[in-house]
Amino acid sequence: MKPAPFVHHAPRSVEEAVDVLAQVGHDGKVLAGGQSLIPILNMRLASPGHLVDINRVAGLDRVEVRDGDVRVGALVRHAELEHHEGAYAALPLLRQALVNVAHPAIRNRGTTVGSIAHADAAGEMPAILALTEGVVEAAGPRGTREISPADFFLGALETCLAEDELAVAVRFPRFSPGTATAFAESARRHGDYAMAGVAAAVTVVDGVITDARTSFVSVTDVPSVLDLTEVLGGSEPADADWAAAAEVVRGHVEPEADIHATADYRRMLAGELARRVLAQAAQNAATTKGSSH
C-alpha cells in the first residue's frame, strides 16, 4: 500500500498549475485534499507520473456568499463550508448535505470542489450542485469556462474537464423565495458512502406547492434532477400525494447492486427517502413562509 513513484509539483498560482498540467498531459493528476486520490495511489489503482498539488495556490480558499449564489473555491475544505454561517443562511442545503460527507477528519482535508471533480456517483456534493443548478468554473490554457452540471458530469468518476483544466471554484445558486430543502441518506454506517440519498427542494407559495425537485446520491450514475412538480404541484403539503412522488422516483433511479445492498433495496430506499425529504421540505417551506429554510 505504497504509491508508485511520481513527481510532485507545487505551483503557486492557477496559471502555473495549468501550465504544469498542460506539460504533463494525461500523466498528471490534480491533488487537492487527497482524500480520494491518495487511497487510489496507495492501492496502486492508479499511478500517475505527476501530481500537481494545488494546496499552495493562492486565492482558492474562499467561500463567498453573494446575492445570487454561494461561490466555493477549490481549496475550501468540506468542514469549512459546513461550518460557514453565511453559507448556511443563504443555502441550508449545503450543511444539510455536508454533514453526511464522510467524517469530520476527512471533511477537514477533503475539498468540496475536489469531490465534485472526482464525480463519484456516491458523492453528496455533486447531487447538490445538480439540484441547485450550479456552475463549475474551470481554468485551462485556453482561458476559463463555466460548465453546467448537465455538461460537467459525463459518467461515474468522469467529467468533461480536460487533462489541462483545473476546477477553480463551484457556484451554488440560492433557491427562490418560498423554497425549503431537506436531505436524507441511508448508509451502512454513519458517514459511509450512502446506499441511497436524496436531496429535495420544494417551493410553497400561498400554502400550495409550486415547485418540487429532487436529486440523488448513489442511485444514478450521474447526478440528475427529477422534477416532481407535475405530481405534487398545486397540492397543500398536508395532503400532497407523497406516495405517487415516491413511485415516480423509483421509476427514475437506476441503482446498481454491490456487496452492501441490492438494486431493488436501493430503489425502495430512494423512494422512501424521497417521500420523507419531500414532505419535510414542503412542511418547512409552508411553515417558514417564504424564507429559504
Add this chain to the structure above:
Amino acid sequence: MTTQMFGAPIRRKEDPRLLTGGGRYLDDLGQHALAAAFVRSPHAHARITDIDVTDAVDVGGIVAIYTWEDLPGKVAEPLPLLIPHPTLTHGRTGYALARDEVNHVGEPVVMVVATDRYLAEDACQRIRVDYELLPVVVGIENARDGAHLVHEDAPGNVAAHMVQETGDVEAALATAPHTLTLDLAIERSACMPMEGKGVYARWNDEDGELRIYSSTQTSTGVRAAVAAKLELPLAKVECIAPDVGGGFGVKIMHPWPEEVLVPWAARLLKREVKWAEDRREHFISSAHERGQLQKVTVGFDDEGRVLGLDVKFWHDNGAYTPYGIIVPIITSTQLLGPYKPGAYRCEFWSLYTNTVLVTPYRGAGRPQGVFAMERTMDAIADYLDLDRAEVRSRNFILPEEMPYDHGLLFQDGRPLKYDSGDFPASLDKLKKLVGWDDFEAYRAEAEAEGRKVGLGIGCYVEGTGVGPYEGGHITIETSGRVNVATGLTTQGQGHQTAFAQIVAQELGVPIEDVHVTTGDTRKMPYAVGTFASRAAVMSGNAIALATRNVKAKALRIAADALEVSEDDLEIVDGVVQVKGAPTTSMPLGTVAVLSNPLRYAFDDAAKAATQFAGTFDPDKPPVADDEEPGLEGRDFYSPTQATFANGMHAAIVETDPVTAEIRILRYCVIHDCGTMINPMIVEGQVHGGVAQGVGGALYERMAYDESGQLLNASFMDFLMPYASEVPHIEADHLETPSPLNPLGIKGAGEAGCIPVSAVIASAIEDAEGFPITSMPISPVELWELRQRHETGELPSLRHHHGQHQTAAAPSRDQEPTA
C-alpha cells in the same frame, strides 16, 4: 495496609503514554532497517508454473529477492502444526513461501527486500508469476459437497471430524415430548487489530545472536519457533513484543511466514530487516474466524426443560490448520452455556476452503456456539409460548450444583467442569436492568407510534485462564523500585496497571513504584501467551505468588536487621515497619541493599552492604545457604483446569418498518468474572467486546466471490462499527470468586463479544415475528426476509407478541414428534 489497590477502579498507568504518541509499536522501531514486501497469490487455488524476477532486479534499492527455491533446510519445510489433535487426521500447513501450489488469495509467493518499502513494492509489481488455475472451493456448502478438493489428499475437504457425547442422545430425543430442529449459519469476520502484524529482526553477526521484535501475542512462542526453523540455539535468540496495537487472537498464531522469513533474511544479509503488514495484507493473509453452518435438534418437555441436544456443525477452517481445531472444539463445548443439556452429542466437521486460514478471534468459537444454544432456547420458548427468560432459567445449572462437570473435554484437554457462578442471580439482575417485565407495555407504546421494537436475550459461559502456566518475576531495587516481569504479552488490555495493582496490594508499596514488563524473553523466558482470557488469571496469580515470595524474603531480612520477629512486621507504603510501632522501620530499598552483600560501593546506598559496613556474624556466609542474593521473587501458576466466567446480555432494537434499518436502542450487560482487579478495566474490556460483537452481528462479513477473491478487503467495505454504531452499554457486575486460584479471578477479555449475535438475532426476531437463523444481518437482508415472510415462504413465530403476527404457518422447522 497501603491504600486499597486490588479492586480499585484506578485509571490505566499506560494511557497517558499511549494516548500522547509515546507508544513504541513495531513500525516505530528499526527506522534504518531494510524493508520486506511480498508478492502474494492473486488466485485462490493454483499451481505455480513459473516465477520471473528479471524485471524487478533493475529497480533501484533492491537488496534481495527470494522464492521457495532459495529457502534452506527447515525454513523450506512446512510451517508447524501448533496444536495437533487425534481427530485432526488431515492437518495441513502452508510454507513460508508457496512451494508449488497456492491455496488462498494472499498466500506469500516471493519475498523482496529493499532499502525501503516503496521500492520493495515497486519491485513486487514487476515480478511475474505464472499460475495454472485449479478449481476453487469457497463456502461451507461447497467444501462439504467435496466436488473439488482444496488439498488433493484431504478427501471431502475434511481436516477433522470429531464427536463428543454424554448420555444417550438418541434415546433422549426419541422419548422427549417435543423436538425442534434448527438450521443456523454464522458468517466470517476477523480480529482487525488497529496495528497489523509486523516483524523486525536484528542479527548480531559477531556474537551469532538474533533479536526479534514481533507484534505478537506470544514472544516465547515466536522465539522457540524461529530458533527451531533457523536451527539456532535458544540461548542465541531473544524475542520482544513492543507496544502492540491490538491482537484479538490473530497474533497468537505463530510463526507467521514473515516471522520466519524476516529473521532468516536478516541473518543471511547481515542487515536489519523489517516488515510491517499493511491493511490489505492483513485482510488476505492473516486469519479470519466464525464461519459455521449448524444443525441443532433439541428434545424438551412441556416446561421447556431440555432433555436431549444433538448438534452437528460444519466449520470453515480456511486453507490450512496451523492452529489445529481449537475453535470448533470450543464451539462444541461452550455451546452449553449455563444450561444442563440432558443428553448431549456434538459432532463437527472442520473443512478446508480456498480462503484465508481460520484461527481464534476474540470469543474463539463461542459466539457461534452461543448463537446455536440461544436460538434454541428462543425456539423452545416460542414453541411452548413461554417467557424466554423463564425457559432459560428452568435449564440453568444452579449454584448449589457447582462445581458442575459436563462430562466433556474442554480445549485444554481437561474436563469441562464449571467452578462457580450464580446464573439465577445474574438473570435476575439482567431482567431488572433492561426492564424485562415492562417490555410489552413499551412495545405497545412504540407500536402506537408506528414503530417496531424487539427485546432479545443471550447467556454464555466462558472458560478462561487455560494453562499450562505463566510466571511472575519480581525484583526490588535499592531505590525501592519494584520491577515485575511476566512472559505473556500485552496488546492494550491495561496489564501494566492491573498487574501493578496486584503487586502494590500484596507487597504494600505505592503503585507508582511498580513497573511491569510483559512479553520480553530476556526478562522472563518461560511463558505461554495472551489468549483465552488468561492473562489476569494466569499471570495475575503467578505475580501474586511471586510477590508473596519476595515479601517473605524482605520480611526475613528486615526482621534480622531490625532484630524483631517477622510476624511483627508489615509493609506500608514501601516501608517495612513494626506493627503498631512504625518508628522501628526500614524502607524496602534498604532491605534490597542488605539482601545483596557487596564488595564494592558504587553509591551511598550500596555502602551499607559492603564488607566493612555494619556488623555481621563471622560464622555465617554473607549469603545464607538457602538464600540467593537480591530481593527477588519468582513463581509460576499452573492450574488443573480453566475457570469459568459467565454473563448475560439483553438488547432492545428498533427496525424501520419500511427500510428495515436496524438500530440498537439499549444494550445491557451483566458480567461475572469473579473477583475484579480493576472494575474500570473490566468494563472497558466488556465495552470493546460488545463493540466487536455488534460488528459481527450487524456489519462485518468476508465477502468472498466464487473465485475466492475477497471483495471487501479494505476498511471502506469491511464494515467495522464506528463509535456511531456502538450503542451506549449499560453494564453491571456480579462477583462470584473462582475457588480455583489464590486471587479468585476469572478472565474477562473476550466476554463482551460472545453473545451479541445471539442477542441481536433474538431481538430482531422479537420485533419482526419470524425466525432469524443467520447472522450477521443487514437492512437489505432483513428487508428480503420480510418479503419472504409476506409471501408465506418464511413461517411466522407461533406466539409472537407484537402486532405483526400473521395467522398462517403453524410451526418452525419440524412438528412435534411423539
